[in-house]
Amino acid sequence: MNLAKVTGTLVASRKEPSMEGMKFLVLRQLDAANSETGGYVVAVDAVGAGVGEVVMYASGSSARQTEMTKDRPCDAVVMAIVDTWELDGETVYTK
Amino acid sequence: MNLAKVTGTLVASRKEPSMEGMKFLVLRQLDAANSETGGYVVAVDAVGAGVGEVVMYASGSSARQTEMTKDRPCDAVVMAIVDTWELDGETVYTK
Amino acid sequence: MNLAKVTGTLVASRKEPSMEGMKFLVLRQLDAANSETGGYVVAVDAVGAGVGEVVMYASGSSARQTEMTKDRPCDAVVMAIVDTWELDGETVYTK
Amino acid sequence: MNLAKVTGTLVASRKEPSMEGMKFLVLRQLDAANSETGGYVVAVDAVGAGVGEVVMYASGSSARQTEMTKDRPCDAVVMAIVDTWELDGETVYTK
Amino acid sequence: MNLAKVTGTLVASRKEPSMEGMKFLVLRQLDAANSETGGYVVAVDAVGAGVGEVVMYASGSSARQTEMTKDRPCDAVVMAIVDTWELDGETVYTK
Numbered sequence: 001m002n003l004a005k006v007t008g009t010l011v012a013s014r015k016e017p018s019m020e021g022m023k024f025l026v027l028r029q030l031d032a033a034n035s036e037t038g039g040y041v042v043a044v045d046a047v048g049a050g051v052g053e054v055v056m057y058a059s060g061s062s063a064r065q066t067e068m069t070k071d072r073p074c075d076a077v078v079m080a081i082v083d084t085w086e087l088d089g090e091t092v093y094t095k
Numbered sequence: 096m097n098l099a100k101v102t103g104t105l106v107a108s109r110k111e112p113s114m115e116g117m118k119f120l121v122l123r124q125l126d127a128a129n130s131e132t133g134g135y136v137v138a139v140d141a142v143g144a145g146v147g148e149v150v151m152y153a154s155g156s157s158a159r160q161t162e163m164t165k166d167r168p169c170d171a172v173v174m175a176i177v178d179t180w181e182l183d184g185e186t187v188y189t190k
Numbered sequence: 191m192n193l194a195k196v197t198g199t200l201v202a203s204r205k206e207p208s209m210e211g212m213k214f215l216v217l218r219q220l221d222a223a224n225s226e227t228g229g230y231v232v233a234v235d236a237v238g239a240g241v242g243e244v245v246m247y248a249s250g251s252s253a254r255q256t257e258m259t260k261d262r263p264c265d266a267v268v269m270a271i272v273d274t275w276e277l278d279g280e281t282v283y284t285k
Numbered sequence: 286m287n288l289a290k291v292t293g294t295l296v297a298s299r300k301e302p303s304m305e306g307m308k309f310l311v312l313r314q315l316d317a318a319n320s321e322t323g324g325y326v327v328a329v330d331a332v333g334a335g336v337g338e339v340v341m342y343a344s345g346s347s348a349r350q351t352e353m354t355k356d357r358p359c360d361a362v363v364m365a366i367v368d369t370w371e372l373d374g375e376t377v378y379t380k
Numbered sequence: 381m382n383l384a385k386v387t388g389t390l391v392a393s394r395k396e397p398s399m400e401g402m403k404f405l406v407l408r409q410l411d412a413a414n415s416e417t418g419g420y421v422v423a424v425d426a427v428g429a430g431v432g433e434v435v436m437y438a439s440g441s442s443a444r445q446t447e448m449t450k451d452r453p454c455d456a457v458v459m460a461i462v463d464t465w466e467l468d469g470e471t472v473y474t475k
Contacts, residue, residue, distance in 0.1 A: 002327065008187070009181060012177050026182060041097065058360045062346065073157050073158065074153060086294060102277050106273045108271075108273050158252065168252050168253065169252055200462060206459040214436075263444075263446050264438060341422060345441065350444070354453075366395070370391070374431075
């Protein structure tokens, strides 16, 4: 999984029917030190994440292993809201 | 999913039989600020997208989770036409 | 899918038994402007492509969605020979 | 598979229910010479790895081929703790 | 598939039980001109490759399509030992 910050939302009214009702989040990718990498991904929200929150997302076929995304053309899903992580014994981020 | 602009079409008459009837779109990839990244991908169109439109596409096995692409050798599918997205509270793109 | 030019062939007599009889093509990857990117991939040929031809290939699990490659340890397959594509209204390549 | 050093842990109390009870490790990726590449990944621990240990992890759908991660939205799993590897006849790393 | 040179072996005694008995090879990735790219991957050996040999490996879910790796957390498998390949009509490598 990778870390990201939810920085926006996306609306697409014309889409594959199985994607109806999904909430699309625009994520800015973070490195392990909690700095933005410059990369982004649009992910389906499976956990009720809001703009500004730091999340974990899963990619590829693993993005379809939630009830919301099963069998859908979804290759990225927010599957956790991060509380905290530490590196080398120091806390890098706390919600 | 990633964002892209439909910039062209591709014709391939000799192909895996299961790909008959598919419409191939040449997509230029966009970053979250709506700038072209220099990358591209050829994707099957599942939503009736036209040249000039901004779309979302799914990659990998998720690209086979539409009726049109199921069980086919397709690793990228346009699964939504984007209406609008915003970042940090500002609208980046509106159709 | 991505674009590539068939630039060579590869022979491997000792291989996973399920790969017997496959034709391996060495592909140089192309960008959307038909220039070589410097990247390459070895792909199984599912459409009878020859050296010098411009093709589309599918990667990952989608590379196993042809009769020839089904259930085999193959992560790239040539699934179409390209006739032509255009970008921004201009023809980039014609066979 | 790729090599990495376990450098931290991550806590996420709000997550996809199927991820309950998983231990999330923050891995710094290593190259074949045992130097950090600058990349990272968050992986589920399937083997009881601890901070400071050098491990192998599997990505993508292969990350779901452990009892712990089966059918879960997990795209990276620590599936081995490395004892030693050698390159060109010289030992690069020993636990 | 990609090309690589087998440059070493790796031992991991503590691992996911389904990986027992697998032989792990450290591969240095090659480009189409048979030069090392600087990248590496650890792959399971499905064909009896030895250090110094040039091989092809498959990645992702395709790495699980051998008898040895089926349903295992393995994302890279050596599935062929390369005899020779040519590019633009010239032989690049012969075993």
